[in-house]
Amino acid sequence: MIAKLFEVRETQGKGKGLFAKEFIPTGTVICFECDKCKVLTGIDPAKMTVKEKEALLDYAYRKKDGTYIAPCDETRYLNHSCNANILGTEQGFDIVVRDINTGEEATYDYRDFYDDLIMNCQCGEENCCKEVTFEHPVPPELLKYWEEKTSAALKLVNEVAQPLREELKGKLDVR
Ligand SMILES: [Zn+2]
Numbered sequence: 001m002i003a004k005l006f007e008v009r010e011t012q013g014k015g016k017g018l019f020a021k022e023f024i025p026t027g028t029v030i031c032f033e034c035d036k037c038k039v040l041t042g043i044d045p046a047k048m049t050v051k052e053k054e055a056l057l058d059y060a061y062r063k064k065d066g067t068y069i070a071p072c073d074e075t076r077y078l079n080h081s082c083n084a085n086i087l088g089t090e091q092g093f094d095i096v097v098r099d100i101n102t103g104e105e106a107t108y109d110y111r112d113f114y115d116d117l118i119m120n121c122q123c124g125e126e127n128c129c130k131e132v133t134f135e136h137p138v139p140p141e142l143l144k145y146w147e148e149k150t151s152a153a154l155k156l157v158n159e160v161a162q163p164l165r166e167e168l169k170g171k172l173d174v175r
Pocket residue numbers: 001002032033034035036037071072073
């Protein structure tokens with residue numbers, strides 16, 4: 001489930017993307033796997049072609065435990081960036097790590113997912129890796145880069161308005 005803060009719009013060259021309808025500050029929890037997000041069963045990546053895997057990546061992602069999750073809503077339109085403004089956390093939710101301005105595209109770092117694909121990247125960021133892989137463990141420098149951003153953002157969780165506060169209640173540690 002993703003916070004209803006975005007509209008789905010065409011991007012230049014990346015298909016559809018999610019764009020902020022309002023200013024979204026660092027520390028805002030943006031999405032998590034809810035009961036309606038589907039766990040896809042019967043998928044064996046060893047028997048799939050690259051094309052099939054790419055098609056799957058369009059609407060689902062693979063987790064550490066090998067399961068594929070198809071988010072229940074527009075989460076699937078969240079595009080990759082090597083300098084993403086949203087990152088995953090150990091707590092099981094994704095958080096804004098850099099303020100997102102109205103009209104700005106929301107992005108996530110797909111290198112967090114598990115797969116054996118290689119995806120070309122043209123995010124245009126200074127630190128663009130050009131070829132996104134989904135192999136683990138991720139390089140230590142990348143892990144450090146993520147950890148610095150997420151730990152700073154997590155400190156702000158109770159300082160900013162949380163649009164998913166009700167939905168997260170009892171599940172995650174957001175006051
Ligand atoms: Zn969901």
